[in-house]
Amino acid sequence: MRRSAPGERPPVTAYLSKRLGLALVSLLLLSMVVFFAGQVLPGDAGRAILGPLAAESAVRHLDRQLGVDRPLVVQYARWVSGAIHGDFGRSYQYRSAVAPFIWSAALNSLKLAALAFVIVVPLGILGGVVAALHVGRPLDRAISVLGLSGSTVPEFVSGIVVIEVFGLWLKVLPVTAATPPGASLPTQLDHLVLPAIPLVLVLFGYIARMARAGTVEALDSDYARTAVLKGLTRRVVIRRHVLRNSLIPTIAVIATQTGYLIGGLVVVETLFDYQGIGLLTVRAATARDFPMLEAGVLTIGVVYMAATLAADALTSVLNPRIRLAGEP
Amino acid sequence: MSAGAVAALLGRSRRPSQARARRDLAHRLLRSAGFDAGAAILAFWVVCALFGPAFAPRGALAPSLLATNLPPSAAHMFGTDQLGRDVLSRVIVGARSILEIAPLATLLGTVAGTALGLVMGYVGGLLDVLVSRLVEAVLALPVVIVALVFIVAIGPSGATLVVVIGFVFAPLVARTVRAAVVAERELDYVASARLRGESAPRVMFAEILPNVLAPVLVEFTVRLGYAIFAVATLSFLGFGVQPPTPDWGSDIAANYGVIPAGYWWETLFPALAIASLVVGVNLVADAVEAVTSS
Numbered sequence: 246m247r248r249s250a251p252g253e254r255p256p257v258t259a260y261l262s263k264r265l266g267l268a269l270v271s272l273l274l275l276s277m278v279v280f281f282a283g284q285v286l287p288g289d290a291g292r293a294i295l296g297p298l299a300a301e302s303a304v305r306h307l308d309r310q311l312g313v314d315r316p317l318v319v320q321y322a323r324w325v326s327g328a329i330h331g332d333f334g335r336s337y338q339y340r341s342a343v344a345p346f347i348w349s350a351a352l353n354s355l356k357l358a359a360l361a362f363v364i365v366v367p368l369g370i371l372g373g374v375v376a377a378l379h380v381g382r383p384l385d386r387a388i389s390v391l392g393l394s395g396s397t398v399p400e401f402v403s404g405i406v407v408i409e410v411f412g413l414w415l416k417v418l419p420v421t422a423a424t425p426p427g428a429s430l431p432t433q434l435d436h437l438v439l440p441a442i443p444l445v446l447v448l449f450g451y452i453a454r455m456a457r458a459g460t461v462e463a464l465d466s467d468y469a470r471t472a473v474l475k476g477l478t479r480r481v482v483i484r485r486h487v488l489r490n491s492l493i494p495t496i497a498v499i500a501t502q503t504g505y506l507i508g509g510l511v512v513v514e515t516l517f518d519y520q521g522i523g524l525l526t527v528r529a530a531t532a533r534d535f536p537m538l539e540a541g542v543l544t545i546g547v548v549y550m551a552a553t554l555a556a557d558a559l560t561s562v563l564n565p566r567i568r569l570a571g572e573p
Numbered sequence: 574m575s576a577g578a579v580a581a582l583l584g585r586s587r588r589p590s591q592a593r594a595r596r597d598l599a600h601r602l603l604r605s606a607g608f609d610a611g612a613a614i615l616a617f618w619v620v621c622a623l624f625g626p627a628f629a630p631r632g633a634l635a636p637s638l639l640a641t642n643l644p645p646s647a648a649h650m651f652g653t654d655q656l657g658r659d660v661l662s663r664v665i666v667g668a669r670s671i672l673e674i675a676p677l678a679t680l681l682g683t684v685a686g687t688a689l690g691l692v693m694g695y696v697g698g699l700l701d702v703l704v705s706r707l708v709e710a711v712l713a714l715p716v717v718i719v720a721l722v723f724i725v726a727i728g729p730s731g732a733t734l735v736v737v738i739g740f741v742f743a744p745l746v747a748r749t750v751r752a753a754v755v756a757e758r759e760l761d762y763v764a765s766a767r768l769r770g771e772s773a774p775r776v777m778f779a780e781i782l783p784n785v786l787a788p789v790l791v792e793f794t795v796r797l798g799y800a801i802f803a804v805a806t807l808s809f810l811g812f813g814v815q816p817p818t819p820d821w822g823s824d825i826a827a828n829y830g831v832i833p834a835g836y837w838w839e840t841l842f843p844a845l846a847i848a849s850l851v852v853g854v855n856l857v858a859d860a861v862e863a864v865t866s867s
Contacts, residue, residue, distance in 0.1 A: 270706060282726045397855040398848045399802050401809045405825060405844040409837045420833050508715030512806055516829065526718070527810055530725045538725065542718055549715075 264557050268550045275546045276328070279539050280321050324539070333540035338532045343540045346525060351544060354510050354521035360437050361444035361506065362499075369449050370495060373456025374488070380461060388457075392450030400443040400509040404516045407442045420517075440517040444509045448502050452495060459491030466490070496559055503552035507545050601864045608864075611856025618850050621668040629662035642836050652838035654828055660839055664846050667819040671850070674734050674814070675800040681739030682800075683793045686746025691777045691785075693747060694754025701751070708744040716741050716803055717810075724812045734813050738803055746792045753785040787865040794858035801854055805847050821847050 315323075327334060333343035376388040395403070412420035418439045463469060464487055472482045511523030518524070526541030528534075602608050630650075637657035645652045651660035693701045716738075723737045757763060758781070766780045807813040808822025816823055821843040828839035 274706060279722055282722045393855060393859070394848075394852050397798055397802065397851045399806045399809070399851070401806065401822075401825065402844045402847045405829065405832075405840045406848075408829075408832055409841055413832060413835065413837055505715065508717045511715070511717055511721075512809065515810060526721070530721050531811060533725060538722070542722055545715070545718055 260561060261554070261558055264554060268554055272546060272550060276325060276543060277321070279542050279546075280324060281317070328540070328543060333543075334536040336529075336537045337534040338529070338537065343536050346537065347522070347540050347544055350520060350522045350525040350541075351548075353519065354507075354514070354523060356433070357437055357440060357514070357519065357521060358444070358506055358510060360434070361441040361448070364441060365445040365448045365452060366499060368445070369452025370456045370492065372449065372453035373458075373495070374460050374491070376453065376457045377460035377464065377491075378483075385457075388453060392453045394450075395446035396448070396450030398446070400447055400512045401516050403446050404440070404443040404513055407439060408516075411439060411442075437519075440513045440519060443513050443516075444506060447505060447509050451502055451505075452499060456491060456495045459495055460487060463487040463490040496556070499556070503549055507549060598864055602860055605860040605864065607856045608860035611853045611858075611860065614849055614853030615857060618668045618672060618846075618853070621665045622672040623669075625666040625668060629659075629665045631659040631662045642831070642834075642839070644836075645838050651842045652836075654824070654839045655831060655836075660842055663819040663824055664821070664842050667821045667824060667843065667846070668850075670731060670814045670818060670820045671801060671804050671808075671822070671847075674731050675738075675797060675804045678735045678738035678804070679742065679793060679797045679800045681735060682742025682796060683746050683789065685739065685743040686792070687750050687782070687789050689743060690747035690750025691754055691782060694751040695758060695773065695777050695781065704744060704747060708748050716799065717806055720803060720807055721810070721812060724807065729812045729815065731814055734804055734807060738800055742796050742800070746789075746796065749788055749792050750785060753788045754781055757781050757784055791858075791862050791865055794854070794861045798851060798854045798858050801847075801851050805851075 324334065331344055333347060335341060336343045336346065339346070372388050372392070376385040379385045408420055411418045419436050420439070464483075469482055469486050472486045473479075477485075507523070510521055511527060513519070514521040514524035515527055522541055522544060526538060526545070529537035529541055635658065637653070640649075640653050640657040641655055643649055643653040643657075649659050649661065651664060654660055654663070689704060693704055719741050720734075720737045723740070724733055727733050727737070754777075763776060763780060766776050771780070804813060805822040808820050809826045811823070811826060814820035814823050816827060824843045825840045828836070832840060
């Protein structure tokens with residue numbers, strides 16, 4: 246048992262504020278890496294935008310407008326203070342402010358990610374619990390093989406297969422995620438189901454594996470045995486004692502999977518031509534639009550860290566072993 | 574017998590049992606069905622990568638404007654792509670680029686990460702703290718995103734992929750190795766080596782390293798699966814192997830636009846090739862992990 250001695254861990258608020266501090270340090274490091282990686286760009290930004298034939302004076306003028314002729318540290322400080330206020334500078338490709346692109350793309354990605362989560366969370370937990378109740382039998386093996394294959398195959402590969410099976414051969418779902426402007430919610434959803442499937446496949450294995458491990462551990466525990474000896478039916482033991490304990494690690498793992506989900510979004514949005522934060526970041530990278538790229542990457546980093554922190558908070562609230570460990 | 578000789582005996586006494594343990598490990602691996610299946614798939618693609626150009630039915634690069642977008646037939650078993658190139662030949666020859674880049678990147682990341690982890694775990698101190706923070710910063714983003722930033726800064730190519738993926742993997746490997754080293758550091762054989770007057774690098778690389786090879790091996794096989802995932806994905810996004818070099822990821826990127834027109838074979842076969850390779854590597858990695866941890 247992982248029972249910890251009193252005083253070994255700090256109380257939940259201290260624990261969480263420490264985690265928050267660490268996350269902020271990581272975020273600062275990340276912003277430096279992203280910013281300075283962008284500065285390795287050979288040649289200067291003004292030349293990259295105006296092309297090789299532009300006059301030297303015009304290039305210098307644009308450089309001054311963009312602020313890229315200042316010392317790097319000054320540029321970094323300006324960029325960070327802007328980013329904190331929601332101002333990510335101006336896009337090189339679109340010649341307008343980056344922020345509005347980021348917000349609308351992030352909203353689109355959120356829709357797709359939410360749909361994937363709504364499908365995969367119940368499905369993964371169900372798969373894991375069913376596997377745990379059939380440990381070692383064919384159904385358990387089948388679920389684990391399905392999970393392993395799903396989580397290791399890149400999203401664009403499974404994406405290609407589902408497009409061809411459901412979009413081309415069965416013709417049950419639209420092939421692209423892009424909908425006409427002002428489309429109704431059901432139409433939007435219809436277009437999002439196909440892109441959500443590769444994300445579901447990638448996440449299913451992890452969630453099912455965690456739910457299975459938690460359930461197996463709980464089934465094997467003293468309190469489950471006591472409940473059985475007390476004369477409770479198997480169904481009641483599973484619902485009241487086993488599931489309640491096995492879902493805690495599952496909830497934690499679901500939030501840590503946000504990173505994989507976002508990595509997957511980049512690919513799935515490209516494959517389905519869906520205007521989310523992933524496609525925006527890839528397009529910015531292709532066009533060497535550094536303000537847009539930096540904003541996209543930083544937004545993804547912030548979302549990921551927020552999700553991880555939320556997972557920590559949720560786990561420590563739900564898990565008395567962490568919550569009560571610091572109290573005398 | 575001098576104290577030094579006793580200490581030397583203590584320090585060396587693990588070696589024979591290690592050799593036996595390694596033989597035993599190989600036996601148990603070969604008995605695992607998952608390992609055999611995964612190794613067979615991997616061997617098939619390695620043969621394609623090494624000798625593909627010799628037995629591919631047609632030139633993988635030769636376009637034919639009279640034979641574009643042909644469905645699978647006896648002449649072209651996997652059909653032809655938009656430029657009239659034989660898809661079967663490109664799938665066979667395309668094994669080469671991913672099987673060059675992914676293992677090299679994994680090797681680079683594992684070697685650098687192991688060295689870093691040994692120093693972090695054995696020396697500790699400020700370096701340990703700094704690198705641990707750096708690991709968290711790297712972990713704060715999906716690997717694909719971190720790689721994308723660096724590739725854009727350096728410029729896309731196969732060599733860039735090796736360096737960038739190796740760079741991203743190194744701190745992740747270092748974290749695992751560090752944990753193993755911290756557990757070993759307090760054992761008697763390390764103390765006796767230090768008492769013998771061995772230098773810190775010698776203690777790290779000659780004494781501790783052989784005893785943490787099991788987690789290093791597990792890291793390598795697991796990371797290889799991630800590396801193949803990352804290489805394929807970055808090639809698909811256009812940041813990896815550049816056309817016209819045959820590559821599964823970039824071939825899918827070049828041809829997925831014509832799926833709605835019904836030309837499914839141009840993307841399905843490279844996709845199945847990637848899927849089989851990653852599943853094969855992960856079957857091997859799972860078996861290695863199960864055998865070394867039991």
